[in-house]
Amino acid sequence: MQTALKTITAVSAITLLLSSFSFMPAHAQETAKSTLEEGKELAFDRLKGNCLACHHIDDGVSPGNIGPPLLSMQARFPDKAKLRAQVYDATSNNPNSMMPPFGKHGVLTAAEIDKIVDYIYSL
Amino acid sequence: MKKKFALALGLSVLISVPALTSASPEEDREALINHFKKAFPQVPFEDYVNGVYALDADARQQWQAIEEFAPYEIDVEEGQKLFETPFANGKSYADCFANGGIGIRQNYPYFDTQSGQVKTLELEINECREKNSEKSLPWKKGDIAKISAYMAYTARDKVFDIKIPDDPRALAAYEKGKQFFYAKRGQLNFSCADCHIYSAGKNLRTDLLSPALGQATHFPVYRSTWGELGTMHRRYEGCNEQVRAKPFKAQGEEYRNLEYFHTYMNNGLPVNGPASRK
Numbered sequence: 074m075q076t077a078l079k080t081i082t083a084v085s086a087i088t089l090l091l092s093s094f095s096f097m098p099a100h101a102q103e104t105a106k107s108t109l110e111e112g113k114e115l116a117f118d119r120l121k122g123n124c125l126a127c128h129h130i131d132d133g134v135s136p137g138n139i140g141p142p143l144l145s146m147q148a149r150f151p152d153k154a155k156l157r158a159q160v161y162d163a164t165s166n167n168p169n170s171m172m173p174p175f176g177k178h179g180v181l182t183a184a185e186i187d188k189i190v191d192y193i194y195s196l
Numbered sequence: 197m198k199k200k201f202a203l204a205l206g207l208s209v210l211i212s213v214p215a216l217t218s219a220s221p222e223e224d225r226e227a228l229i230n231h232f233k234k235a236f237p238q239v240p241f242e243d244y245v246n247g248v249y250a251l252d253a254d255a256r257q258q259w260q261a262i263e264e265f266a267p268y269e270i271d272v273e274e275g276q277k278l279f280e281t282p283f284a285n286g287k288s289y290a291d292c293f294a295n296g297g298i299g300i301r302q303n304y305p306y307f308d309t310q311s312g313q314v315k316t317l318e319l320e321i322n323e324c325r326e327k328n329s330e331k332s333l334p335w336k337k338g339d340i341a342k343i344s345a346y347m348a349y350t351a352r353d354k355v356f357d358i359k360i361p362d363d364p365r366a367l368a369a370y371e372k373g374k375q376f377f378y379a380k381r382g383q384l385n386f387s388c389a390d391c392h393i394y395s396a397g398k399n400l401r402t403d404l405l406s407p408a409l410g411q412a413t414h415f416p417v418y419r420s421t422w423g424e425l426g427t428m429h430r431r432y433e434g435c436n437e438q439v440r441a442k443p444f445k446a447q448g449e450e451y452r453n454l455e456y457f458h459t460y461m462n463n464g465l466p467v468n469g470p471a472s473r474k
Contacts (some may be wrong), residue, residue, distance in 0.1 A: 119401075126401040137399040164385070171395060173384040180383055 112192025115185050122181060122189050127172065131196060139171055146194050157190045221360050221370055221460055228393070228461055232409050236397060244410030245468045251397050252404055259472070268345060268418040268470045271425050275346030278339055283328040289343070292324035301351035301467045305456050306359065307366035314369050314452040317344055318427055322447075335446035336430035341416040345425055348416070348469030356413065356467065358460040373457030376450060377408075382441030391435075412459040414471035421474060428455055 116122040117133055125133040129142035150156040159166060161176030175181045181189070219227065229241070239250050249256040279297065282288045290296035294303075304317040318340055322332040333340040360366050377388045388408070391400065396407040415428040422430075429446035432454065436443040444450040 123401070135402045137401045137403075139395050139398050139400060169394075171386070171390050173386075178383050178385060 108188055109192050109195055112188035112190070115181070116189045116192055121185065122175065124189070124193075130193075143193055144196050146196050150194070153190070153194055156194060157186065160186050160190055160193075221367075224374065225461055225463060228409055231393065232396070232407050236407075242465065244407060245413040245465050247406040247410065247414075247471075247473060248404045250407075250410070255404070255474075262472055266418075267420070267472055268425060271342045271345050271418070272349045272470065275342035275344070275349075278343050279346050283325070283330050285328050287328050289321070289324055292320065292327065297347055298350045299354055301348045301469065302354040302356045303358070305452060305459060307361055307363065307369060307456065309361055309363050309366070312365050313449070314456045316428075316447065316452055316455055317347060318429070319447050319452065335427065336433070337422075337424060337426050341425040341427050344427065345416050345470040348414075348467055351467045352469075353466045356459065356462045356465055358456070358463055360460070369453045370457050370460065372450075373453035373455070376454045377457055382436065382439030384439040386439040388435065408458070408461060410462060410465055412455065412462045413465050413467060414469040416470050418470055418472045419474065420472070425470060 113131070114121075116124045116130065119126075124130060124143070125136045127137045127139035129136040129138070129144075131143075146156060150159075159172075160181075162174040163170040163172035164174050164177070173180055176183065176186050232239070232244070236251065243250040246256070249259045279289050290298075294300055301317065304320075305314050307313075308315045318335060321340055321343055322335075325332050360370055380387045380390070391405050392408040392411065396405050398405055412428065415431070416425045417431065418425050427446070429451045432451050433443035433446065
């Protein structure tokens with residue numbers, strides 16, 4: 074009886090979850106899209122990421138060519154955490170890196186880095 | 197893949213940088229020249245005095261058109277007037293400098309064994325004024341830059357010959373300048389070398405980065421961005437500020453030592469100051 078009840082609660086919890094999920098796709102796509110756009114803006118903004126100073130990215134105008142072009146990021150970084158680590162502190166991988174340690178030196182906040190990484194990962 | 201890339205980059209950096217210790221100034225200079233010979237085999241040594249225009253043919257054409265009606269010409273004339281106008285006591289700048297101040301730019305900055313410090317041309321212009329009971333001029337632009345421009349102009353085509361006298365303090369000043377050039381600084385964590393050695397010839401967004409070799413031959417410089425002349429230390433400030441580092445004082449010890457190293461690297465190249473730049 075006890076276990077049956079537990080099962081029922083568990084099942085209904087799952088249904089509840091599932092039913093709330095059924096609202097998700099449209100909603101998630103919306104937030105995902107705006108996060109990507111925010112990430113793109115932060116990446117291009119000269120006073121924020123200014124990634125275009127060194128990287129060719131997407132449709133960004135007059136990019137620099139000091140770093141490699143940022144494309145096919147999912148193939149190059151199967152582990153997204155490694156991509157984030159590169160943006161957070163490029164010098165941990167290469168102490169001589171020309172790339173500013175955006176997180177470590179507080180150039181960008183953690184939330185800003187997350188958005189930029191989400192955007193870069195979509196390329 | 198990523199690791200390999202970073203490693204390759206690290207190695208190339210190790211190989212292409214003059215070692216930070218134990219190399220003599222002359223070895224440093226040769227290593228720098230060789231680095232750029234490899235990076236830009238098509239650029240003749242003498243052409244490095246032209247900065248980015250040695251590397252970018254399109255920009256060079258526009259720049260040459262500008263140089264024909266040089267925007268600094270009037271500054272050189274005014275500089276000459278200022279230079280030749282006697283102080284209230286009847287003496288003049290000519291009395292303070294070797295050869296009356298004419299054709300001597302190629303020897304600046306130099307290490308003064310008497311005071312134990314690096315003397316730049318601008319420093320001595322103001323020392324000359326103070327010695328003659330005149331007020332010193334602001335360091336970065338205006339009259340001091342005009343006088344310096346005139347003095348450079350009279351030395352055009354003379355070859356830079358910065359010496360490190362046999363005095364441990366001179367070598368120490370050189371080494372401090374060199375450390376400054378290779379040290380990462382500022383929130384953005386760049387060294388001068390990051391931009392002007394490792395990334396010279398590349399684009400930082402829309403800016404083509406000039407090679408360190410030849411950077412000191414043509415100062416003071418007329419920058420269209422400034423719309424006027426500025427001294428080397430004004431440029432150092434700008435390059436420090438763009439990496440969000442606190443700039444040092446113009447004519448303070450740090451920048452004078454930096455200029456000593458930076459100009460020593462230009463030995464063998466001719467004076468072509470003043471010049472115009474973007």
